[in-house]
Amino acid sequence: MKIQRICIVGAGSIGGWIGTKLSRCAGVQLSVFARGATLSALQKDGLQLQMKDAQIQANVKASNDAVELGEQDLVILAVKAPAVREVAAQITPLLGKSTMLLSAMNGVPWWFFNGLGGALKDQCLQSIDADGQIAQHLKAHHIIGSVVHASCATKNPGVIQHNFGNGLIIGEPSGQDTPRVQALLALLKEAGFDATLSPQIQKDIWYKLWGNMTVNPVSAITGATTDKILGDDLLRGFISNVMLEAKAIGERIGIPIAQQPEDRHQVTLTLGAFKTSMLQDVEAGRAVELDALVSSVREIGQLCKMPTPWTDALLGLARVHARRHALYPE
Numbered sequence: 001m002k003i004q005r006i007c008i009v010g011a012g013s014i015g016g017w018i019g020t021k022l023s024r025c026a027g028v029q030l031s032v033f034a035r036g037a038t039l040s041a042l043q044k045d046g047l048q049l050q051m052k053d054a055q056i057q058a059n060v061k062a063s064n065d066a067v068e069l070g071e072q073d074l075v076i077l078a079v080k081a082p083a084v085r086e087v088a089a090q091i092t093p094l095l096g097k098s099t100m101l102l103s104a105m106n107g108v109p110w111w112f113f114n115g116l117g118g119a120l121k122d123q124c125l126q127s128i129d130a131d132g133q134i135a136q137h138l139k140a141h142h143i144i145g146s147v148v149h150a151s152c153a154t155k156n157p158g159v160i161q162h163n164f165g166n167g168l169i170i171g172e173p174s175g176q177d178t179p180r181v182q183a184l185l186a187l188l189k190e191a192g193f194d195a196t197l198s199p200q201i202q203k204d205i206w207y208k209l210w211g212n213m214t215v216n217p218v219s220a221i222t223g224a225t226t227d228k229i230l231g232d233d234l235l236r237g238f239i240s241n242v243m244l245e246a247k248a249i250g251e252r253i254g255i256p257i258a259q260q261p262e263d264r265h266q267v268t269l270t271l272g273a274f275k276t277s278m279l280q281d282v283e284a285g286r287a288v289e290l291d292a293l294v295s296s297v298r299e300i301g302q303l304c305k306m307p308t309p310w311t312d313a314l315l316g317l318a319r320v321h322a323r324r325h326a327l328y329p330e
Contacts, residue, residue, distance in 0.1 A: 003100075003184060005074070007072045009075060009078065009079060013154045013161075016049065016158070023056075023060070037157040042157075045057075046059045071095070071099060074099070074100045075094050075100070075142075079105070084134055088138050089137050101142040107209055107291075108297070109205070110135055115174035116173070118254045120303060123303065125296055125299055127299045128291060128292065144184060145201035147167075147204045150165035150166060150167060151165050166192070167193070168193045169204045170185060171198035175201075202255055206255045207257060210246055213246060213297055215239065216278035217317075219278060220278045220281070242310045245311050247261075287327050290319055
């Protein structure tokens with residue numbers, strides 16, 4: 001299976017990083033669905049990726065019209081979670097019968113319970129896709145899940161700075177080892193990613209969420225870097241209590257986490273002082289991903305009839321802060 005026609009939807013930090021590296025693979029024709037300043041920059045200068053030891057520039061076909069870009073072999077959806085609903089209807093012309101849609105986003109995605117099984121099999125989360133419009137436009141059979149382990153930042157529209165990390169975990173929502181996911185894995189490795197195949201991508205998503213759902217909103221509220229947040233005993237204890245609730249919910253839905261919160265704190269601390277993506281969004285005046293990171297966990301807890309008082313408190317604090325800055329809907 002050849003993967004040649006690739007379109008990036010959301011050429012920000014992560015989408016730009018992935019797209020630029022893929023552009024170097026033999027036979028790849030890279031396009032970007034973009035708007036506004038990003039579209040103008042891409043049409044003029046293409047994508048630019050700045051790394052510690054190299055700089056890559058990729059010429060791309062950029063358009064705000066998915067019909068013009070046409071059907072793709074692979075679409076990489078890397079927009080922020082609050083933007084998925086808006087773009088879902090716009091990008092359907094990119095999706096042919098056999099197109100793969102790689103979901104490269106933070107938090108719980110709309111397709112999370114597709115293929116997971118258990119009591120919540122195929123459950124649609126109201127906090128993510130209240131009326132089912134995302135699932136209607138982005139059909140389940142297109143989806144390949146992913147987890148990104150990298151830190152990047154957008155310096156200017158179309159200009160991406162890679163900070164650290166090179167990991168991509170991918171997997172079919174069903175957990176099957178299919179020819180298409182093997183073809184994608186091979187392409188990602190050719191592009192230079194530390195790519196691995198997961199037998200249960202939902203578990204990898206939940207594990208990353210386990211740390212992000214706490215430190216991200218706390219950083220947005222406090223404006224502090226991760227070392228300062230985890231260096232405060234009281235705040236660290238609060239975060240641990242939220243994580244224990246999410247750990248219990250994960251066990252209930254069939255994706256247990258073997259670690260304890262303190263184990264994860266030590267992993268986060270090894271990364272040094274850094275700003276989370278949500279803090280970067282607040283500072284840039286962008287909508288925050290509270291629903292994908294926190295509301296979704298609370299909703300799953302409710303569906304499992306499990307109380308989440310610590311998660312409720314975190315969500316309440318974070319959304320009042322975000323609403324005060326017009327970054328989360330009333």
